[in-house]
Amino acid sequence: MLRVGLTGGIGSGKSAVAARLVERGAVLIDADRVAREVVAPGTDGLAEIVAAFSDAVLDDDGALDRAALGAVVFADETARRRLEAITHPRVRARTAELSAAAAPDAIVVNDVPLLVEVGLAPTYHLVVVVQTAVPTRLERLARDRGMGRAEAERRIAAQADDARRRAVADVVLTNDGSLTALHDAVDVLWKHRLVPYEDNLRQRRVVPAAPVELAGADASWPEQYARLAARIQHALGSDALRIDHIGSTAVPGLAAENVIDVQVAVASLADADGPLADRLAGAGFPRVPGQWWDDPRPADRGRWEKRLHGSADPARPVRLHVRVADSPGWRYALLMRDHLRADPDQRAAYLLLKRDLVAAAPEAGDSGTARNPWFDEEYLRAEQWAAQTGWRP
Template structure:
């Protein structure tokens, strides 16, 4: 299934986005609903809260008086930590049960207010953040939910900052506009990204990037870090290091809008052992690529030994963020070259300019072609230059 994390500050409008996605066919798991369920009358959760905060948090009918609990739980860090230690394990257990019950082809949307605070973003295939300025959210809480301004500010200050949420956002949904303005954006997201992403992930089909240069994007580095965080979760101890490589790792360099990541492992057996975990994380293998273009190396001047340049290549199934994930063994020529080449371009302006001209020539050669013909034309220009660059770096 495709796991989508949905979050945003209080009053941002997550419920509107969640409703639209559910109407389009998503399986919605609402953490707030679960949080209420696990502290309903007669539950172990409610008993634990009463033991921690006293009978004053109960209403006359024995149910939880949420404003009374909030007044105590949000008063200081220690009280909030106590609340979280009681409710989070219960919410997590129930969430796991609901995820297990979802269909294999589901687009599963988890509405999690504290997604950032609890470090859950890397567990998701994609994170949607509903973004609204804090003062607007405070006004909405006061006007539409009857929350006092003091309480609204206290709750918002206890949550992640807008900057922290934006840092984990694969998709930032601006909901500062008029009511209903966000609806069309969510429908388009469903049709153009979420549905194709789920299909690609289920069928093991990496999304295709275009052989077209675009201006350097300052956000590429942050996008790469979000991918790397997911890859660490998928790889665990099998990865020795994970690095952002390639042109998008070089600030200011125009490039194809495809993020390149290198996972360094002990050997190819370890690389093959990651096949299932990476596919589940949304990075299926490209089976037609098993090595880099060999270059003359010490002990093999002709570069005929492909074993020295063996790798595994995976691609992102997300059509909204194409990425290549190269898996190479520690200390192999290809693994070292990927890092050294990146660092050379970062430090040498003349090399960057020279490489950019080569890429523009390759783009021109591939123009008007498609599929394998376009790729052959594009890399037919670049690979000879890479061979020469390898010698220069040596």
């Protein structure tokens, strides 16, 4: 199943997005509803809260008085963390139960107001953020919830700001217009990204490669890499000895094919062929069939074997190279990246070469550049630079 994290600030219209996704066929897990469920009357969650904070946090009917509890924990960091230690594990466990009950081909949307604040972004295949201008949010909170301006501003200030949300967002839905416009944006997302992503994920199918085109340098490529790397790290844990952004999109200012190259260092290729491959596929990075290797430098050193994974997300192509830590291929990828970052002349020469090769054979992609003699010469230049500067991977 495809796991989607949905978040947005108070008054952004996140609930409207969630409702529309349910209409399209999504399974919704509402974190606020789950949080209320795990501390309902008669639960051990409520009993533990009373034991920690006394029955002063109960109302006359024996239910949790959220305002009273909030008054206790809002300005007391220790008390807040004590409350989170009670509620968060229960919310996670109940969320896992609800997710496990969904069909294998489900698109499960987790509506989590504090997704950014509690660091949950890497646990989802995709994160959708609903973003709305603060004046519009204040107006909606006053109109729809009868909330005073001071209280609304306090609530907004207590949450992550737009910049922090955008940093974890694979998709940003702007909701400053009409409900119809918002629904149209959700429908496009559902049809063209979520549905095919789920199908690719379930079939363990890599998004097909498109003919190579060089895109202008995109300042967001490092941020996109960071989101991918966080998911990979979450999936692999300590089996990923190191994760790096490599290739052209890792060189600032360099025009490149709009594909993020990621290198994962492992202890051995036997590890890469075991459960690690399944975990990557489950995280949205299926194995690319076939045998894969790098062309060595110099060219007479045989083949540098590796494993290659791609992306199941139709909107974010990825080449994920799994190489043994400290192997020649692993070192070469980092050396070339760092030398091109440091040497503007070689960066310009590389770009001219890529443009010529792509114009001549767009279907060849990186394989067309890797076999070019320029790379043998660049390898020698990079090694000289490494010796002069004391570079290490």
